[in-house]
Amino acid sequence: MLALDDVSIIYAARSGPVQAVSGVTLHLPVGGSLGLVGESGCGKSTLALAALSLLPPEARLSSGAVRLEGQDLATLPEAKLRRLRWTRMAYVPQSAQNALVPVHSLRRQFRDTAAAHGMRSAAADERAAALFQRVELDPAILDRFPHELSGGMRQRAMIALALLFGPSLLVADEPTTGLDVIVQRQVIDLLRDLRTEDGLALLFISHDIGVVAELCSHVAVLYAGKVMESGATDRVFSLPNHPYTMGLQRAFPDIRHPERSIVSIAGHPPRLSAPPQGCPFAPRCPFAQPLCHNTVPSLVAGPDGRAVACHFAADAEALRDRARDPALWDAAA
């Protein structure tokens, strides 16, 4: 379905080039689900845009390829790409508040999207009403303006809009950020239903590993534009092999282990305009050795379909034990 092969993306910033994503390889099968997790600024959203071939003009794919159903998106002419968008792949952005056109009613936005792909207004209206029912919104809301809706309604309208042409891939970039817990729940349930009932492939981006664990069968943990660890979600989160995943896991409350205290990983992600020489996580890693600071570990595939980029992946068992101590994480930096 969607394959990212060794993708690197460089932003041309005022202060010089910034390597936002380096050498990321991901694979999302038809009807599959892949979660991208990491702190803000780790390159998640950039990857989402790259997957849709929507990078802003100041960003460029410096190496690698993005393939949708085997087609390299970079080689497609803009006109072909345009027809591919929304019919094959749709997008639910971070903030529905800003992503909906503020001066048009929802109906108008459905119609404009439909018109771009040759669907008539009457057909678009009919389809929009049906989709609104699917996402449990009153079709009367179609005539409202975005600012007249609540955050949850907007996000559901956004998802309905994404389903206009029944795409086979949905890229959702932090779709629950800024929503209250109950609405978050509704949106997550909706996405899960879509996945199971409609067979939609889902690329889901979030900083919240709990949500990812619930929605995605596979996960990739990103740090400083690189994949630190990837594999089946339940395996990665129950037995993390990378110290960063361990820390990330301890940073969220776990319903199964309410007694565990929440830690925060001390320090900040590195500046991507001047990346560190060795492992990008080394400056914050409580287990870092001199080797880590000097040599970049490569992403090594394991026997169970997992991959880890850590020099000490072989010692993961022992590291997991040590990582249980909350004091460890505070002391690192």
Place this chain on the structure above:
Amino acid sequence: MAFWLYAARRAAHTAVTLVLLLVFMYVLFRLVPGDPTTIMLGTGELPFEAQQRLRELWGLDRPQWQQFVTYAGNLLTGDLGMSFYFRRPVIEIVWPMLLNTLVLMTPVVVISIVLGVVIGTWLGWRRGERIEEIGAILALIPRALPVFWIGIVLLALFAYELRWFPIGGMRQAFFFPETWYQELPFFDVARHLVLPVAAGVLTSMADPLMIQRTALIEVKHEDFMTHARARGLTERAQRRLARRTAFLPVLTYSAIMVGFAFGGQVLLEVVFNWPGIGRLMVNSVSQRDYPVAQATFFLMAAAVVTLNLLVDLAYGWLDPRIRQ
């Protein structure tokens, strides 16, 4: 519903501004040395008693606020007084001139905004390209040109030198059409309009252009533009969307622009001898014909205030977020 409430609030706001404007004018025109009895009668000294009687007749002995109420009432009901110079009611003189002014001003404002928005969108869309860089600087130039100078240059070139257009005025006294198109009802006026409209558009197009360009550049970075691209909208549809959203600041500006347009209008009318209220105003001020000067000033100010209201209403209509 929300729109009507919004409209009523804006209208009330405008009414207050209009009253304040009248107070302002009342004070301004009282700055004239002496009072209307001495002005009207020119240099000739009137016997004290006669002057006194005139004062009573005109209500100049009453308290200021009463005088103001009468003054405002008269202006608002179209009783603009008698012209000292023409010896006729001011309204009779001003009314046809006001229409003439609108004949010149409307095309100037409309063409300026349309051209400004179109070119501004085009430049903003090509942000970062060489052509945009140069275009943005070239756009500064017409804004810097004094409109009356452009008028003089256009006159010297196209009216005196090349004789393509008339040298001024609105109609030719004895115009004999020679071909079919010259017989069209507005041909003569249209011919006279070309140069003043060109001068006006050239100088007032720059502001809407720059505002549209800046707004468009900002809009381009909005999430909804990325989303529009993701939805597969054609480049044309995307640009239309950006233009539509970026147009709102231009609309706000257009109210101010109309205010400026009256200033430019005065200059245009003088240069091109256009028989409008701008030229009338300059002449009446020079002739110390204060009732006419006052009436023209009031009409221009009232027009600016009213147009401000209309623009506010249009804004509320185009941007549903404002109404709340």
Place this chain on the structure above:
Amino acid sequence: MSPFASWSGGFGAIFLSLVVLIAVLAPWLSPYDPLVNNFDAAGQLRRLAPPSAAHLLGTTYYGLDVLSQLIHGTRIVLIVGITCAVLIALIGTNIGLIAGYYGGRVDTVLMRATDLAFGVPFIPFAVVLVALLGPSLWNTIIAISFLMWRSTARVIRSQVLSLRERGFVKAARIAGASDMRILYVHIFPNVLPMALLYVSFDIAWAVLAEASISFLGFGDPHQTSWGQMLYLAYVSGSIRQAWWWTVPPGAALSLFVIAVFLVGREYERLANPRLR
């Protein structure tokens, strides 16, 4: 930033320095007295003489030397531009500061006054006021400054509104600083860049306004300004042939305003890098 853009800012700065230099040295630079009529050997008034070695830019209908008038015109430009900009900045910045900082009724009153100022058509107002007060350079300056503060006031106010809620202002208030101190020591330096930007553009607008008023015949009859040169060329019916009389003042005026815009733009880019 492209070299073309920074080149334009440099051009503006050089042109403005040149104008200042010419204004200072005007009496020594100008070949003739700008207000004294010139006669030829036969005692005839040199009416509308085209450019020649004696008169590089020709003469006017009244036999005055165009080049000398052009040179002396720079003085009016500078006096009007600088005085108006200072007055406008003083009025506009203070009204914006006070309205934005105190809010409430003070804000309402001041903003109503600003709305009113926006409702008054500028050139007609200036013409009426100058005509009532009597044409003189000072009255022109007063008439221009009396309305032009309006946009500065609005912009500064909206800046103050957001600054007022910032931490450093709150901290100053808690520390017991007086309103005056907060306004002029803490807030003012933060609105200064924006105020300066507006000042720079106000110079251009004020100069154009003065030229317009003079062109309408309400300029100071004892001074030589570029606007007045165009007025006299127009009313004497000379625009048809005497291009040497109409082109130089108009072109100089336009170049001056463009130069101010370019310098202002450059300053804006330096002060607010987000724009470029």
